[in-house]
Amino acid sequence: MKPKLSRFAIPYVIWMALFVVAPIVLVVVYAFSNDLGGFTLENFSKMGTYAVVFGRSFKLALIATLICLVIGYPVSYMMSREGERFQRAAMVLIMLPMWINFLLRTYSWMSILENNGLLNQVFQKTGLLSLYNSLFGTSLEYFPMMNTQGAVVLGMVYNYLPFMILPIYSVIVKLDGSLVEAARDLGADGVNVFRRVILPLSLPGVLSGITMVFVPSVSTFAISKMLGGGTDLLLGDLIEQQFLGGAYNPQLGAAISLVMMVIVVVCMVVMNRFGEGEEQAVIL
Amino acid sequence: MKRRNRLGSRALMALVFLFLYAPIFLLIVFSFNKGNSNIVWTGFSLDWYKSLFQNRLIMRSVYTTLLVSLLATAIATVAGTFAAIGFYSLRRRTRTALNTVNSIPMMNADIVTGVAMCLFFVAFFTFWGDFSVWFNSVQRVVVLPERLTLGFGTLLIAHVTFNIPYVILSVGPKLRQMDKNLVDAAQDLGCTWMQAFWKVILPEIKPGIASGALTAFTMSVDDFIISYFTAGSSSSTLAMTIYGMTKKRVTPEINAVSTLLFVTVLALLVIVNLREARAERSGEERRPISRKLTQMLDTPKGRVFRRGAAVVLTASFLIAVVLLTGATNAQPVVNVCSWGEYIDEDLITQFEEETGIAVNYQTAESNEALYSLLKSGAGDYDVIVPSDYMISQLIEEDMLAELDYSRIPNYGLISDRFKGLTYDPQERYTVPYAWGTVGIIYNTSMVEEPITSWSALFDDRYAGNVLMFRNSRDAMATALSYLGYSLNTTDESELREAFQLLKDAKNRGVYQSFVMDEIFQKLEGGNAAIGVYYAGDYLTMLENNEDLAFVVPEEGSNWFMDAMCVLKNAPNYEEAMAWINFIASTEANLANMDYLWYASPNQEALEQYPAYYEELYGEELGQEAYDIIAAPQEVLDRCEAYLVLPLETRKLYNDLWTELGI
Numbered sequence: 001m002k003p004k005l006s007r008f009a010i011p012y013v014i015w016m017a018l019f020v021v022a023p024i025v026l027v028v029v030y031a032f033s034n035d036l037g038g039f040t041l042e043n044f045s046k047m048g049t050y051a052v053v054f055g056r057s058f059k060l061a062l063i064a065t066l067i068c069l070v071i072g073y074p075v076s077y078m079m080s081r082e083g084e085r086f087q088r089a090a091m092v093l094i095m096l097p098m099w100i101n102f103l104l105r106t107y108s109w110m111s112i113l114e115n116n117g118l119l120n121q122v123f124q125k126t127g128l129l130s131l132y133n134s135l136f137g138t139s140l141e142y143f144p145m146m147n148t149q150g151a152v153v154l155g156m157v158y159n160y161l162p163f164m165i166l167p168i169y170s171v172i173v174k175l176d177g178s179l180v181e182a183a184r185d186l187g188a189d190g191v192n193v194f195r196r197v198i199l200p201l202s203l204p205g206v207l208s209g210i211t212m213v214f215v216p217s218v219s220t221f222a223i224s225k226m227l228g229g230g231t232d233l234l235l236g237d238l239i240e241q242q243f244l245g246g247a248y249n250p251q252l253g254a255a256i257s258l259v260m261m262v263i264v265v266v267c268m269v270v271m272n273r274f275g276e277g278e279e280q281a282v283i284l
Numbered sequence: 285m286k287r288r289n290r291l292g293s294r295a296l297m298a299l300v301f302l303f304l305y306a307p308i309f310l311l312i313v314f315s316f317n318k319g320n321s322n323i324v325w326t327g328f329s330l331d332w333y334k335s336l337f338q339n340r341l342i343m344r345s346v347y348t349t350l351l352v353s354l355l356a357t358a359i360a361t362v363a364g365t366f367a368a369i370g371f372y373s374l375r376r377r378t379r380t381a382l383n384t385v386n387s388i389p390m391m392n393a394d395i396v397t398g399v400a401m402c403l404f405f406v407a408f409f410t411f412w413g414d415f416s417v418w419f420n421s422v423q424r425v426v427v428l429p430e431r432l433t434l435g436f437g438t439l440l441i442a443h444v445t446f447n448i449p450y451v452i453l454s455v456g457p458k459l460r461q462m463d464k465n466l467v468d469a470a471q472d473l474g475c476t477w478m479q480a481f482w483k484v485i486l487p488e489i490k491p492g493i494a495s496g497a498l499t500a501f502t503m504s505v506d507d508f509i510i511s512y513f514t515a516g517s518s519s520s521t522l523a524m525t526i527y528g529m530t531k532k533r534v535t536p537e538i539n540a541v542s543t544l545l546f547v548t549v550l551a552l553l554v555i556v557n558l559r560e561a562r563a564e565r566s567g568e569e570r571r572p573i574s575r576k577l578t579q580m581l582d583t584p585k586g587r588v589f590r591r592g593a594a595v596v597l598t599a600s601f602l603i604a605v606v607l608l609t610g611a612t613n614a615q616p617v618v619n620v621c622s623w624g625e626y627i628d629e630d631l632i633t634q635f636e637e638e639t640g641i642a643v644n645y646q647t648a649e650s651n652e653a654l655y656s657l658l659k660s661g662a663g664d665y666d667v668i669v670p671s672d673y674m675i676s677q678l679i680e681e682d683m684l685a686e687l688d689y690s691r692i693p694n695y696g697l698i699s700d701r702f703k704g705l706t707y708d709p710q711e712r713y714t715v716p717y718a719w720g721t722v723g724i725i726y727n728t729s730m731v732e733e734p735i736t737s738w739s740a741l742f743d744d745r746y747a748g749n750v751l752m753f754r755n756s757r758d759a760m761a762t763a764l765s766y767l768g769y770s771l772n773t774t775d776e777s778e779l780r781e782a783f784q785l786l787k788d789a790k791n792r793g794v795y796q797s798f799v800m801d802e803i804f805q806k807l808e809g810g811n812a813a814i815g816v817y818y819a820g821d822y823l824t825m826l827e828n829n830e831d832l833a834f835v836v837p838e839e840g841s842n843w844f845m846d847a848m849c850v851l852k853n854a855p856n857y858e859e860a861m862a863w864i865n866f867i868a869s870t871e872a873n874l875a876n877m878d879y880l881w882y883a884s885p886n887q888e889a890l891e892q893y894p895a896y897y898e899e900l901y902g903e904e905l906g907q908e909a910y911d912i913i914a915a916p917q918e919v920l921d922r923c924e925a926y927l928v929l930p931l932e933t934r935k936l937y938n939d940l941w942t943e944l945g946i
Contacts, residue, residue, distance in 0.1 A: 005477065007370065009370025009382070011367070016382075019401065027400045027403065049946065071300060074293075075296065095502060099506070104311065116810045147796055215393055222509075226802075230799070232945065233946060241942065244660065245653055246755050248660075261392065261396060
């Protein structure tokens with residue numbers, strides 16, 4: 001008698017059906033209903049109005065993801081070259097900031113970037129500002145950094161960079177060293193080893209890193225509110241506004257969430273075509 | 285060559301770490317600051333740490349955060365490990381499908397997950413309400429509670445749900461790396477599957493479990509958005525408390541508590557790492573304690589012990605859960621939702637000590653946000669403090685309960701001119717809380733001439749230096765008032781004209797940002813020249829920046845009254861009455877007036893305040909300041925109160941407001 005291990009999955013499957021699938025079904029239902037509960041497509045017909053918001057959010061999230069990738073990949077790669085103790089310490093150092101709530105860390109950036117903030121005070125005291133003014137003939141009293149799209153991107157990069165580093169690192173560190181040796185023995189130079197062996201093998205980590213940075217970036221509302229000034233809405237702001245903000249309309253909010261979800265899923269599916277199906281990267 | 289490379293790579297890593305830690309370092313440094321600024325260092329002190337431990341709001345949210353994170357991590361780790369093993373032994377096709385569903389909470393935007401769960405819970409509660417009423421009517425043996433609400437339970441479910449995928453994702457690959465034949469071999473050799481699990485599988489996947497648990501715990505502590513939608517009114521996590529504060533001013537106590545958390549985790553991780561490193565150095569000889577334990581548990585005696593231990597563990601867990609829920613149920617509570625920094629917090633402590641009723645105090649951003657919270661079911665409060673026009677709307681929608689004025693003797697202290705106002709003409713639903721006016725606050729060192737008109741808010745000269753309201757009613761009111769229209773107009777062309785004024789100004793870059801309580805930090809720090817906000821808040825800002833001035837524009841403005849109301853079906857009606865009566869007392873009104881600098885509706889407090897101020901601070905309260913707090917009649921004459929707008933106009937407001945942000 002060999003009891004099947006697969007029955008261990010049953011409780012969680014039920015749990016998922018209840019708390020993962022059912023809520024999402026509810027969002028879909030909401031998206032297709034009006035405030036009296038009847039069926040309607042009206043929520044989607046308005047979607048064209050929000051194209052600008054969609055565009056802006058996807059643009060900023062894309063930039064943030066790219067920056068994270070450009071910084072995160074080399075860092076993960078270099079980390080994996082270091083000694084074991086260094087690696088362990090570096091991992092801890094990358095996880096640790098998450099223990100200070102992201103709202104607080106973002107708030108801290110506010111006091112750094114404000115017109116009268118830390119950075120501008122440093123610029124004033126060191127004379128960098130007057131140097132800039134005399135070079136370009138401007139008369140700035142400060143560098144305007146807060147409430148710009150740049151600040152929002154910075155907030156995204158800052159908050160989600162660890163989500164890029166960790167999965168890439170966890171894949172690279174497990175790479176079979178003998179593959180690299182074999183490639184070298186077969187005459188590949190450093191660039192080729194990287195391009196033809198390491199890079200393709202680390203792709204699952206890259207893909208999962210991209211997902212983990214892009215999704216929260218595209219849907220954030222706290223960061224754009226705090227660093228972006230709230231004058232130009234992002235998708236997250238728009239959704240939050242419909243559910244808990246100034247313009248109560250959960251049906252419209254559900255519809256926007258649904259459209260966003262579909263776009264993200266399509267992006268991910270297309271992207272995952274390039275990677276391997278089964279081999280998912282892990283965060284740690 | 286190699287060496288230089290190494291130096292270069294270390295330099296890059298150092299830069300990345302600097303980037304990651306600069307804001308945290310700043311935060312830690314300023315937790316030791318004497319003053320309450322996050323920018324200006326005024327000297328070393330430990331005061332914030334001292335006051336942290338007296339701040340029950342923060343301490344309670346820290347407790348909730350740790351409790352929910354620990355419980356959710358424990359449950360998710362066990363459940364996730366078993367689920368991963370289950371998934372692993374499924375056929376590939378089923379597994380892929382389930383893995384996809386499993387990754388939904390991770391792939392999905394937090395805000396969608398949060399919203400979806402909130403909708404689900406609320407829908408379930410409605411269903412449960414109907415079901416239990418029916419069930420209780422057909423039989424008498426078991427009485428089901430008829431009313432379920434969002435709270436710690438739903439918060440925990442949400443956290444478990446988004447934690448499990450991380451555990452599965454870390455355990456899954458470890459299982460796949462494991463030799464498949466091991467389990468079969470163990471079972472062929474006579475192991476039961478339980479033994480196979482303990483002896484074979486567990487040791488193989490332990491690193492995966494550990495890292496999954498760590499990730500889950502970290503995610504739980506860091507989460508804000510999902511908690512925000514699922515925690516309801518009775519429990520708030522640290523992140524939610526912080527969110528309430530980032531709108532105004534994060535008190536350095538939050539810096540202090542974060543520093544403590546940070547240092548604790550750092551110390552823990554260092555210890556764990558050092559031990560692991562040492563264990564590695566001394567070779568395989570020193571087996572980890574857990575391995576020893578598993579071995580011990582496999583002796584025949586151990587098996588009995590193990591069963592016993594399982595029973596004891598389960599029982600103690602259940603008892604803990606019962607005690608926890610019981611402990612929170614035993615003490616009477618009242619759930620209050622108000623605005624940020626809208627109460628002297630000592631009053632909460634005082635009320636709790638006097639009556640033994642615990643106060644859950646939460647804040648909403650604006651009347652509209654409060655309305656959304658109530659409508660979505662995410663906020664089931666007892667007492668709320670909305671403004672005049674919102675009260676009318678809530679009454680219209682039958683959402684408020686009539687008050688039992690016999691339990692609120694202090695209602696008699698309210699000045700007659702604030703009783704029976706348009707929103708509650710028959711005095712059935714409300715007890716006034718505070719009133720004030722809206723006006724322009726500006727930095728005299730940053731503008732050329734004194735400001736007297738709303739035109740300053742649409743003036744290109746101040747481009748990039750103006751702060752506008754982030755709520756539709758107040759923002760539109762500034763434009764309507766400037767154009768000479770009524771603040772309560774329902775005329776679409778007038779509203780569109782006002783909207784266009786705002787939209788054009790926004791497009792010309794006049795507005796630095798749309799703000800609510802963030803305005804404090806921005807005006808106090810000299811980061812913006814002009815803002816529009818509430819009179820009382822101006823005086824608070826003045827304390828931190830003497831260059832600020834306030835004016836109620838010549839065109840007129842809004843005067844508002846915020847009043848305490850009780851929601852229909854409030855679970856703690858009795859406690860709500862006690863709270864309202866306490867807050868309506870002259871002493872509480874004086875304390876609040878001193879803290880908020882909003883005018884009290886309590887006649888005695890209004891009259892006594894100048895004397896109270898003089899006694900407290902040893903200096904006279906100027907007439908000018910008093911007139912800003914409690915606007916004199918000639919100012920009130922040019923102001924208009926908001927009235928509730930018809931549904932159609934409200935929809936127009938919503939549409940215009942969303943359009944403004946596009």
